[in-house]
Amino acid sequence: MNVGNCPECGRLYMKTTLGMCNDCYRLEEDNEKIVAEYVRDNPKCSVEAIHKATGIKEKTIFRMIKNGRFMDAGEISFPCESCGKPIYEGRLCDKCNTNFINQVKESDVARAAKTKEDEERRRRSGMYTKNMIR
Ligand SMILES: [Zn+2]
Numbered sequence: 720m721n722v723g724n725c726p727e728c729g730r731l732y733m734k735t736t737l738g739m740c741n742d743c744y745r746l747e748e749d750n751e752k753i754v755a756e757y758v759r760d761n762p763k764c765s766v767e768a769i770h771k772a773t774g775i776k777e778k779t780i781f782r783m784i785k786n787g788r789f790m791d792a793g794e795i796s797f798p799c800e801s802c803g804k805p806i807y808e809g810r811l812c813d814k815c816n817t818n819f820i821n822q823v824k825e826s827d828v829a830r831a832a833k834t835k836e837d838e839e840r841r842r843r844s845g846m847y848t849k850n851m852i853r
């Protein structure tokens with residue numbers, strides 16, 4: 720049995736592939752219908768515009784985009800997570816994506832150095848604890 724807290728309302732629920740409890744899922748379905756209708760009338764709009772017009776959580780709209788719900792309904796733009804420029808797919812605009820990849824490369828190098836440092840420290844503290852026990 721797989722029980723967890725519903726990510727939407729926080730109540731305990733039986734985990735299903737829905738990813739939320741039945742009540743929230745039903746509400747979500749209603750919300751999605753409203754959003755889908757709005758998109759049909761406004762095929763080129765932004766998540767922000769949908770949110771303002773319908774009052775539905777941006778999180779819900781993002782999930783619909785991620786699930787490909789608007790693939791043929793229209794082009795929904797949403798802000799780049801880094802600079803806010805409107806984009807149509809992914810999480811970052813091209814420019815920020817390139818920056819991000821460069822940053823990841825850099826932090827990989829930094830992390831490798833840190834891991835070595837940590838190992839060194841652990842080895843030293845390990846010896847220390849052993850001495851203490853004895
Ligand atoms: Zn719920």
Ligand SMILES: [Zn+2]
Pocket residue numbers: 799800801802803804811812813814815816
């Ligand atoms: Zn950006």
